Each structure stands twice: as structure tokens, then as C-alpha cells.
Amino acid sequence: MKEQSQRLGIQPIPKLLMNLSVPAMIGMFVMALYNVIDTLFIARGVGILGVSGVSIGFPVMMIIMAIAAAVGIGGASVISRRLGENKQDEADQVFGNVLFTIVIVSSIGFIGAFTFLEPLLKLFGATENIMPYATDYLFPIMLGSVFFSFAFTTNNIIRSEGNSKFAMVTMIIPAVLNIILDPIFIFGLNMGVQGASIATVISQASVTIVVLNYFLKGKSSLTIKLASLKPQWLVIREVLTIGMPAFIRQVSGSGMMIAINLMLIKFGGEFEVGVFGIVQKLAMFTIMPMVGVLQGMQPIIGYNYGAKNYDRLKETVMLGMKVVTIISTGIFLLMMAFPEGLMNIFTGDNATIETGAFAIRIMFALAILIGAQVVSGGLYQALGMAKPALILSMARQVLFLIPLVLILPHFFGVTGVWLAFPLSDLMAFILSIIFLYKDRALFFKNKSSGRLVHPRQA
Template sequence: MTMKEQSQRLGTQPIPKLLWNLSIPAMIGMFVMALYNVVDTLFIARGVGILGVAGVSIGFPVMMIMMAISAAVGIGGASVISRRLGESKPEAANKVFGNIIFIILLVSVVGIIGAFTFMKPLLVLFGATPDILPYAADYLFPIMLGSVFFSFSFTTNSIIRSEGNSRFAMITMIIPAVLNIILDPIFIFVLEMGVQGASVATVISQASVSIVVLHYFLSGKSSLELRLSEIKPRMLVIKETLTIGMPAFVRQVAGSIMIISINFMLIKYGGDFEVGVFGIVHKLTMFTIMPMIGVLQGMQPIIGYNYGGNQFTRLKETIMLGMKVVTIISAFIFIIMMTLPEILMHIFTGDQTVIDSGAYAMRIMFAMSVLIGVQVVSGGLYQALGMAKPALILSMARQVLFLIPLVLLLPNFFGVTGVWLAFPLADILAFTLSIFFLYKDRKLFFTKAEETPPYTPVHPH
């Protein structure tokens, strides 16, 4: 299929079929990533215990900050590269690619130096208690040493997708996840390496996919060429890349700050035990949001293309169908989380107190989960239309505007339960804000075919 046909079907293929074709690879990739996260936690909970999970939960924000930089560079770089390729300037695209590799190497050097210098103080700052610290340090040390593999595989994923190779991008997400699931029990149980075993398994699986990706770029399968001569910093290119990647960076860092705030309040009003419980619940939460993000990733190119082509009937149909699908998914999640939380917790641990605390937390946290779908879609909707301000406000609304302040406020009145209560309250507030924006721009999203939109597209496609 030529690029032309691939793009044209966005304007011609029936929406349900199109949404299905575009969402499924995204969903599979995200699902496998989430699965590996859950399995990782499962082996640590079974092999090391709840303090091991607490250690990972404290170390996770550091990993998220590394991923945030990679995501910003990857998403920003992908955008610049695809435009350069579209302008038939392969040389300029290679220059951008070289600069991206330069940033990755820079981040990796900081990671390696950090492993030996500021890692432990950072973990203490992020809330590690004396009991949790050894576990958190054991987990994070190999990951910071191997940060070059993380940054490389994470960043190039967006770039491969921007070339239109979504199948290979999906494969590069599946390889490390499957490898990790195989290696985890070997390192944790057979070699008795505990928490460190889990992170060594992660580094090995990221290293192996990095080799696969490197081969892809060196073997001429990509539109880009990796040349040593291009790996030198050009400030203008770096600036352009990072400006576009900024919302992704902000979102990831916000997620990191959210986890730090939650861990901090849990230690203050509960203890190490609660941090471990949240470690398990948080991994399950990531699992629930993945299918909705998959639907959104499928919707975005259709929305952008049809908005640009003034095909408002198709735009409206895509939005309505997407909203229906994510609402059905969130209703399904609500039912599961209300009826089966004990069973889900039991997968991770046989400890009855952990199961009870986790089930209690999940029932409160997911009380308003029916509203999550609309929030996920509305932020991404503005992103697809290139309307940066509402996109940034809505994508940050739940975590930054509502969840973090509520997490810091409510435990003062309700103790540990206050942390869990922050979630449904943030859902109600973020949902209300999404509806406000959608209502304000209803003319744009829900126009009849003959009407012209109040906005002109930023750049006609």
C-alpha cells in the first residue's frame, strides 16, 4: 500500500472499519506493555513481598522522568522528521535523527553518573523510608546504568510509527515485554536476585530490542539513515524537537509527581505497607486505561485528516463512535473493579491484609471510572486538531489540576482513605471540564455537513 492510499483511506473507508484497523495495533502494543508491568509487579510481590513492591513504587517516578524525556524527544522528533520527509528533504530528516541520538546519549550519561551519585538522595527525596530504600536502590541501579537502552527503544518507537510502520512499532513493544516475562522468574526465583533480578531482566530485554531497532535503521529498511557524522548538536533542531514534545513531557512528569505525592501521603498517614498496596493497584490502573488510549490513537489520524478535508460528517461520526466505544470500555472496567477487586489482588499476593486493603482502595478509586473514557478522548481530540492550549489543559486536568491537590489535601481529614477518595473526585471534576470544552466547541465537533466550521484548520492537509 503506498503512502497515498494509506492516507486516502482516512477520508474514504467506513469509519467503524477504519477505527478498528487503526486502533487494534495500538491497543495490542499498549496492552502488552501494561501486561509486562503487571507481571513484573506480580513476580516481585510473590518473590520478594510487599516491601519489594513498595521499593519499585518509590523508584518508578525516576524511571518515569527518564521516559518523559524520551517521550518528548520521540514525539517531537517524529513530528519534525515526518514533516521533513513530507517535504522530500531526507538529508534534513537525517540531521534531526542524528540530533535525537545525541540527546539520547546525553540523557544516558546523566543516568549512569546519577546511578553512582544522586540516586539514593533522590529516592529519599521521593519518599523512601529506611525499610524501603534498599529495595528501591536495588531496583533502580541497573535501570539507571542501562538508561541508554530505555531511551533509545522508547524514543525510536515514535519515530518508526511516524514513518508509517505501525506494525514494526508494535513488534518493538512486544519483544521486550515477552522477554521480560520470561526472564523475570529466572532472575527473581532461580537466581534469587530479588528486586534487582526484576530490573536486570528489564534492562536485558530493552537492550535486545535496541539491537533489533538499530539493525532496522542500519539495514536500510527505514527512510532514515543513522550516520555518525550527524550525531552532533544543532540547537535549532533540538529546540524545535523539544517544543513539540513538551506536552508529552509535562504529562509524564505530572504522572511522576502524582505518584510521589501519593507515596508521600501514604507514608505519612499509613506506612510502607500502604505504599506496596498502591504499587499493585497502580499497575492495575495502568492496565485499565490502555484500551482507551488505543482507541484514541486510532481516532487521531482520522480526526485530523477529515477535519483538514472539511468532511465534518465523518469527523462527527468518528467522535461519536469513539465516545461510545470508550464509554462502553469504562463501564466494563467499572463493573470489574466493583465486583472482582479481591480476585485481582489475589493474583499478586496471598496475604489477606494486602488483599483487603487493595480491594478497599480499588472500590473507592474506581467509583467514578465510568467517566474516564470521555476525559481520555476529549484531550486527544484537541491534540488531533492541533489546538494546543485546550489539549494541554485537558490532558493535564485530571492529574495536575485536580488529583495532586486533592491527594495532598484530603488525607489531612480522612487519613489513607483520603488518598483513594481523591481519584473519584478528580474524575468528576475532569469530566465536568471536558464536557464544558466540548459544549463550548459543539459547533466545531457536531456541525451538520453543510455548515462551515467556526475554525479554519491550522494547516490544510
């Protein structure tokens, strides 16, 4: 086992969490920056209808990514625990089955580009004016879905073995390349929304080559073996079971956007869909640092749980909670103080800025609670506890946000869509606290026996 994996069990937690989280945060930050700049170029070069088209098409892309998330995050959880148990051959076997699964599932997007693309977009709320933009954006994305699936999945695998710096590089390369190619295709070649899409596919294809070289040249703790590529149902089932919360989270995010777009069109119009497309990119940008912290925590938690280093597990969780709470507080202050300035980055249209700033102040009213939600679901996932991870992953978007989005606009119009966000944040936070309190004994294990010690005995 390489040193990058062994340090998960020996390096001091504050230093280790920083070493793993900071590269993840930088990588997520750059990726989020690319998403923001992508939207900025479309807004400036195509207009608000172009942003609306991307907003309608984005849920389809999220579904493709949901499959990759289930395979990648589930595989990363299993691999990190196998490495912690010093079961190298089994870790390689899991990796091989992950690669096999990627090849199988990535064909769905390619086939869908030629078969059900337009009917799907109509189902998701594309109007006659929005459809050309949504189709232009999504068609190349679906053709190149194999690159997205491979890059997203292997990024989690690389992080699971403790190599956070290279995982960061694999996120930065496509983001930077995309930022460079966007203006060339959108403005230089006058390709509009489709230019942004093609730039994205080329960027993901480039990083796929880099990642393949990493594994094939022996730089990883994992080895690609032909025998490991042979599908084994028990391994695939374990990976998908643990990865199911990530799948649900991604799909529910897609469902959330579909519900929001439908309600905005019904109670507002195409203009509001475009405004939400901008605000949603800002929301993704703000949550990335917390996701980066979580990604730094997960391999530490999985490895030390497998190695029965329960004190290190507890210290990781407590420190991670403190960090994400500080980050979410900063996000709250930023969004309350400068929403107009943030909207002005994307557009000079006063109506768009005013509507967007109003939406931001409502949507982020309880942003300070987001950090605990992010960590709680990811914690259970890293431990391989699929049921609580699934419930907490579904909580904010499926159990609370989507129903509120569908109900509140009937009473408050478009404002009801924005109100659904802080209310769902509050409800999801309460549920997370209930779960963490109920399972508090998990962090007070008896070292000699490995049994759970009841809190009253701790």
C-alpha cells in the same frame, strides 16, 4: 512515501482506526501485562516491602520516560503532519533531530545512577526499610536509561508513519522477554528486586537492536541521514513544544506517586505503600486499551489535518470517543465486581487483599469518565495545539489529583488518598468537555479555504 503512510489519507476510517488501534492495544496490553507480572513476581518472591521499594523508585523511572515521551510523541506529531503535507525531507530532518535529542537526554539517567540516586529516593519518601529495595531496583534501570529512551521514543515515531504492526512488535518483544527473564533472575539466580530490574534492562536493549535494524534497512518511510542528525534548534523546539504535554503528563504521574507514597506513609505505613504499588499496576493495566485507541487515532488525525481532510479528522474523533467510552465502562464494571479476585493474583495475604479491594472500589468509582479525558488531550496534541493539550494533560494529575491527595487524608486518613481519584476523574472530565465544546468549530472546517467555520455557520 511508503504505502503504510499513504493509507492514512485514503483508507476508510473505521478500518484504518481498527488497523492502527488494535496493534497498539495489543502492544500496550502486553506491556501492561509485563508490569503486572513483574509486580506479581516481586510480591511473591520478595514480599510487600519489595513492592514498596519498586513503588518508591518508579517515579524516578517515570521522569526518565517523561523526557523520552516529550521527544517521541512531539516528534511523532510533527512527522505525521509533515508526511501529510508530503514534505518527506522535512520529516527525515525532524527524525534526525529526535535521534540527536535522545542521545543527549539519555545521559541524565546514567549520570544520576552514580550521583544523586539515594538522595532522590529519600526525597521521594524511601524509609530505612524500603531504601535497599528501591536502590536495588532503580540502579540498573538508570544505567540502561538510553535503551528505555530510544525504544519509547522510536515506538511513537514508527506509529506516526502508519506502521502500527511493527510498533506493536517493538512493544511485545521486550515485554515477553522480560516475563521470561523475571523468574530466572528473581528466583533462579536469587537476585530479588534487582533481578527484575536487570531483566527489564536486557529486554529494552534487545528491542533497541531490532528497531535500529528497521530504520537502517530502509523498512521505514523515514530515512536516517547524517545531515539530518545535525541539531537545528527550531526543529527541536517544535518537537519539544508539542511533546511538552506528554512530558507534563509523565512527570505529573511521577509527582502523583510521590505525593501518594508520602501521604500513605504519613497516615498509614509501608504496608499501604505496598498495597498501592499493586493497585497502581492494575490501574496502568486498565488504561492501556484506551491509550492504544488514542495512539491509533493520533497519526490519522495528524496526517489528515496536514492534508486538510477535515471530514476524516472529525470521523476519527467521534469514532474514537465512542470506543474509549465503551472500554472505560467495561473497566468500571470489572473493578466494581472483582477487586478481591484481582488482588488475589498478587498475594494470598488477607489483609493486603481486603485493603486493596477497598481501595480499588473507591479509586475506580468514576472510571467510566476516563476515556474522554484520554482522547481529548491526545487530540489537541496530534493537531499540534500545545496549549490546550498541555492544560488537559495536566488537569487530572496536577490540577486536581495531587492537591486532593495532599488535602483529603487530613480529613479521611488513608481513605482520603483513594477518594482523590474519583473526584479528580470528575473534575478532569468536566474540563475536557468544556474544551471540546469550546473548540467544536475545529471539526467543521471550510474545505475550500481551510478556515475555521463558526458553529453557528456550520
